[in-house]
Amino acid sequence: MSILINKDSKILVQGITGKSGLFHTQQCRAYGSQIVAGVTPGKGGVHIEGIPVFNTVAEAVHYTGATVSMIFVPPPGAADAILESCEAGLELAVCITEGIPVRDMVLARAIQERSKTLLVGPNCPGVITPGQCKLGIMPGYIHTPGTVGVVSRSGTLTYEAVKQLTDMGLGQSTCVGIGGDPIIGMKYIDVLKQFNEDPGTEAVFMIGEIGGGAEEEAALWIKENMKKPVAAFIAGVTAPTGKRMGHAGAIITGGKGKAEDKIRTLQECGVVVSTSPTQMGDAMAQALKK
């Protein structure tokens, strides 16, 4: 079992004819994902790598039965692409695009929240259910099927964590990169809820970083609701205050969002926190033994 996606997920790619859209479509298909359609306005009617391209998401859904979207549309049109997938009634939209203006996302998020479509991202590596379906830009080969759910707002740090898990023989049920932007779709708690209900997930590894209060919120939810062991790592213990570290989300302002506070709250809520990024796999193993 898994969450969000599996081997039967029918995927359409918004922005399939762009350079990275096409490259990652090929990579995902090579992993075994079912890519059934592409959407690029103005290019409807052509086939790319044997995949039919449509002008609109609604058309693509109508002709192919796609239920999940992977979005590679460049920033100026990305919020629009999210809204289009919501209107077409998809189950899930995963937005990989980095650099969407916040004002666009505030409105897109407000509309998406009222639709039936779940949103992962933007600015995220995507979602993968190892051995079944890869929907994103993560390297497939570091993953292995198993029972640990992974949720993270970082990209390459997630790869590091997953590799450590795989090296220790801890396979993953599903890995979800929720994205590093200030406005995102699914948050930690939304993903944790699904892992909690998923019979294929026995434990969860959570990766956070400085800035905001999402990890603290998640910690309190875990304490009250989580039936499964959770381990975590928080990046940025040594980050200087007030400096922006790459992600728009990762900024410590006014004493809020410090790594130590996040770590302490997680520990108080029963989460095993890895104090070093080299020990993430060990922390998960330790939580599983408890």
Added chain:
Amino acid sequence: MNIHEYQAKEILNTYGIPVPRNRVALTADQVERAAKMMGGHCVVKAQIYAGGRGKAGGVKVVHHPEQAADLAKELFGKRLVTPQTGPEGLKVRRILVEEAVEIAREFYLSITLDRESSRYCLIASAEGGVEIEEVAKKSPEKIHVLPIDPFTGLRTYQARKIALALGLSGGVCEDCVELVLNLYKCCLEKDCSLVEINPLVVTRAGWLLAMDAKFSFDDNAVYRHREYPDMVDYSQLDPLEITAGKYDLAYIKLVGNIGCMVNGAGLAMATLDVLKEFGGEPANFLDVGGGATREKVAEAFKIILQDCDVQAVFVNIFGGIMRCDVIAQGIIEAASEVHCALPIVVRMDGSNVEDGKKLLLESGLNIQIGDNLGDGAQKIVAMLAKA
């Protein structure tokens, strides 16, 4: 992206938000003339990209134009150190000369993004002129927060609620309602991640005035505001950070001596953490982007080596889909081009990793390979200790 106070006030003014009469000056002579224009009694404010200027001597009330000129001579070119600038401070290149105002009451007003509710939020407090974070700690009940529904926008009755909560009444209350609505309009149209007026004052004569203002623009939205790039004061930024920006690399100078190059912000932060854990001191944060390319890696390497504090380099690339042999070529090219003899440790993961390692080891550079994150960090600290 940040701008100076005087630029923020210019923008506020275009949205009908009243600011004190002011002039921006680049020389002491200009400061003196501006002070004369204000009638001698005025406020001299150093313009830097940081708060906390008052306590650092960057904001002073003067009573004569000559006094303003003397102060300006002292301030121009000086590096002003405040709690927000770091120990090296920021150089004063511009000074704002502003009319002195008789203040009756001070407030705090801002609009910023609230991640929790995914909305813009209006924040107001009757405790103005001090750091809002301090107010939040000591008396959170004095802070009013209003999340703004993106569909309805900020409504007049909501703005009035805030004005009343600040204790305003009568004509000045209605002035405040208009000001708050205009501020929201400004925040959206200018794609701000923060607009802050602190303090917003009521003068003895009963007028509202924005006495100090701070703007941060959403970096992701700069592309739709052609005027923004010209508004940047590059003298306020680290030269290496400027170069990095040109290549779309996120670079932040830190205090240590181990140059770092990592792909992805989270992994980059974790790399700094692990270096410190093993007794190293990172010289910088540098994110070459999740999908590092050969060109970006080469540019990043050159930027790191331009920092004279750097005595060793740690590269941590989790390539994933990017081929490691290509990354390795980028590193070798850049290191050879700048004749880098410093110790380098490269930790790479991804496809073609063995080919990449072989290229690095045969390059003739002073390179060791880190087998994993911890091993790499330990090796660079050890190489530095021996060097």
